[in-house]
Amino acid sequence: YLFTRTEDWERATIRVIAAADPGSAGEVKADLTQLLLEARIPAEVVTVSADQAALGAACSDATLVLGTMRLREESVLGFADLDLYDLLEVLPVTAAVSAGEEFDLLAGPESGRHFSLVQAEQTLDAARERQEALKKRAEKAAAELIQLREAAKVNPALETNVAEIEESLEELRRRVLKAEARVKAAELEIAEINGDG
Structure with missing residues (x-):
C-alpha cells in the first residue's frame, strides 16, 4: 500500500x-x-x-x-x-x-514502534538545533569578552562589563553541556528503538 x-x-x-x-x-x-x-x-x-x-x-x-x-x-x-x-x-x-515482526494494520498512527521512532527523531532534531544555537551564542559571547578585555586595559571602568560577560559566558557553557547531554540521550533512545542499544 x-x-x-x-x-x-x-x-x-x-x-x-x-x-x-x-x-x-x-x-x-x-x-x-x-x-x-x-x-x-x-x-x-x-x-x-x-x-x-x-x-x-x-x-x-x-x-x-x-x-x-x-x-x-x-x-x-x-x-x-x-x-x-x-x-x-x-x-x-x-x-x-520476511516479516521481522507482526504489526497491526488497524493501529492508529500514534501507536507502535514507528511512532516512537518518529517522536525520538523529532526530539533529537530539536536537541541538536538548541545545542547549535547555544554554541553560537557562547562563541559570540567569548569573542565579545576578548574584545572587552582589551578595551578594559585602556578603560578600567569596563571591568564591570567584563565580569558580567564572563558570568553570562559561564552560564552559556553550562547550558551547552546540558544540550549535549540531551542530544546524547535522544541518540541513545533512537538506538534502543532500533534495537542497536
Whole structure:
C-alpha cells in the first residue's frame, strides 16, 4: 500500500491474493475485504487454491508481486507454504518479504514502534538545533569578552562589563553541556528503538 503513496506508483491498483479451498473462499474473501476496509487500504481481494498454477494465473498481469517468505529447515517457503523458488518460475517480477515482526494494520498512527521512532527523531532534531544555537551564542559571547578585555586595559571602568560577560559566558557553557547531554540521550533512545542499544 505504501508504494501507492509515491508519485511513480500512485495510479497502481492493489490485489490481495489469499489461498482458500472452495468451501471457505467466500468467508476468507469477506474477512480480508473487511480488514482492508477498516485499514482504509483500497484493494481487490482474490482467493485461489493453494497451488503454483493458480497463483501464477492470478498474478500473470501484475507489474510487481509482493509475497511472503519464511525459512523452514532447508527450505524457503512462499505463498501457501509452497517452495518459493518454484513459485518464482510462474510469477512476474517478485519481491519476497520476511516479516521481522507482526504489526497491526488497524493501529492508529500514534501507536507502535514507528511512532516512537518518529517522536525520538523529532526530539533529537530539536536537541541538536538548541545545542547549535547555544554554541553560537557562547562563541559570540567569548569573542565579545576578548574584545572587552582589551578595551578594559585602556578603560578600567569596563571591568564591570567584563565580569558580567564572563558570568553570562559561564552560564552559556553550562547550558551547552546540558544540550549535549540531551542530544546524547535522544541518540541513545533512537538506538534502543532500533534495537542497536
